Amino acid sequence: MNDSSLYRYSRHISLPQVTRIGQQKLTQSRVLIVGLGGLGSPVALYLAAAGIGQLMLVDGDQVDLSNLQRQIVHNTAQIGQDKVISAQTRLQALNPDIQMTTYSYRLEPEALQQLITTVDIVVDCSDNFTTRFAINAACVRHGIPLVSAAVQRWNGQVTVFLPTYSQSPCYACLYPNQEEEGEVCSETGILAPVVGIIGSIQAVEVIKVLLNIGESLCGKLLLLDTFTLQWRTLKLPKDPACLVCSSVNFIREIR
Amino acid sequence: MTIVVKFFGSLREEIGNHEVKIKAEQPLTVAQVWAQACDEVPLPHHIWTAVNMNYVEQNTLVQDGDEVAFFPPVTGGSDEN
Ligand SMILES: [Zn+2]
Numbered sequence: 001m002n003d004s005s006l007y008r009y010s011r012h013i014s015l016p017q018v019t020r021i022g023q024q025k026l027t028q029s030r031v032l033i034v035g036l037g038g039l040g041s042p043v044a045l046y047l048a049a050a051g052i053g054q055l056m057l058v059d060g061d062q063v064d065l066s067n068l069q070r071q072i073v074h075n076t077a078q079i080g081q082d083k084v085i086s087a088q089t090r091l092q093a094l095n096p097d098i099q100m101t102t103y104s105y106r107l108e109p110e111a112l113q114q115l116i117t118t119v120d121i122v123v124d125c126s127d128n129f130t131t132r133f134a135i136n137a138a139c140v141r142h143g144i145p146l147v148s149a150a151v152q153r154w155n156g157q158v159t160v161f162l163p164t165y166s167q168s169p170c171y172a173c174l175y176p177n178q179e180e181e182g183e184v185c186s187e188t189g190i191l192a193p194v195v196g197i198i199g200s201i202q203a204v205e206v207i208k209v210l211l212n213i214g215e216s217l218c219g220k221l222l223l224l225d226t227f228t229l230q231w232r233t234l235k236l237p238k239d240p241a242c243l244v245c246s247s248v249n250f251i252r253e254i255r
Numbered sequence: 256m257t258i259v260v261k262f263f264g265s266l267r268e269e270i271g272n273h274e275v276k277i278k279a280e281q282p283l284t285v286a287q288v289w290a291q292a293c294d295e296v297p298l299p300h301h302i303w304t305a306v307n308m309n310y311v312e313q314n315t316l317v318q319d320g321d322e323v324a325f326f327p328p329v330t331g332g333s334d335e336n
Binding site: 129132150151152153154155156157174175188221223225227228230232233234235236237 | 263264265305309324327328329330
């Protein structure tokens with residue numbers, strides 16, 4: 001690490017749980033962020049600022065005026081641009097030292113699976129069940145940690161899945177009835193800072209899992225209702241009948 | 256027995272109350288607790304249920320003094336146009 005990096009990350013390095021060794025580890029990490037919307041914005045901004053060495057950004061959408069109320073990685077001049085390009089511009093200006101790879105289209109399950117095998121951790125900031133289930137299945141199969149969150153109206157939830165731990169539940173344990181589509185925020189609305197709170201927690205969990213420190217949200221579901229400002233943590237067991245994780249032999253690539 | 260029932264997120268908005276107490280003569284399942292608290296409306300099967308902060312199935316039996324909480328699953332990533 002050169003002098004300017006030591007200075008840039010000095011507030012991390014000062015943390016006894018991180019130090020120069022931990023920061024070095026972050027700069028060598030590869031993180032996949034699926035969705036550069038409300039949750040993906042704070043996740044990408046904080047992980048870029050934190051010096052995650054390689055960010056893979058996936059989003060097939062373009063920046064729309066109605067996104068800017070909460071999707072703070074984009075700006076007004078970027079309306080109409082691919083979200084991944086808009087995000088990349090902002091993130092590179094924030095931290096020129098990091099590398100990014102962008103995918104400006106919705107990845108098919110096969111391609112997504114391929115990409116997931118190349119990263120250390122996946123952050124699910126996507127907006128639909130199909131993508132969420134595909135990400136989960138690939139992470140379980142390949143033993144890749146997954147930080148998953150969702151938001152709507154005044155509410156948010158976040159959890160961590162660590163498929164290499166035999167006790168870890170997976171996303172499908174939470175939603176045994178896959179066919180049920182939830183509400184989307186264009187219909188129900190979302191209060192802007194809720195995505196900031198929940199996305200920031202996702203970024204915290206990513207860093208902890210990468211450094212293997214602290215106590216993660218694995219096996220716990222953190223729920224937030226900002227209207228009454230109540231937090232809840234539920235213990236989340238693995239579903240022994242889960243079709244995705246109950247009998248998996250995950251494939252751990254040698255990297 | 257007395258059971259504390261809590262509603263979270265959009266359920267709180269719909270029901271207009273975040274906490275009610277119900278009384279029961281015989282043991283109830285989580286789904287029966289919901290029905291008693293919500294004018295016999297059946298518990299939708301996508302609603303998450305927790306007893307004393309532990310995520311449980313809807314047919315779990317509830318004990319005297321338990322706290323039963325209902326949560327609407329949240330699915331949006333706020334990525335939509
Ligand atoms: Zn599972």
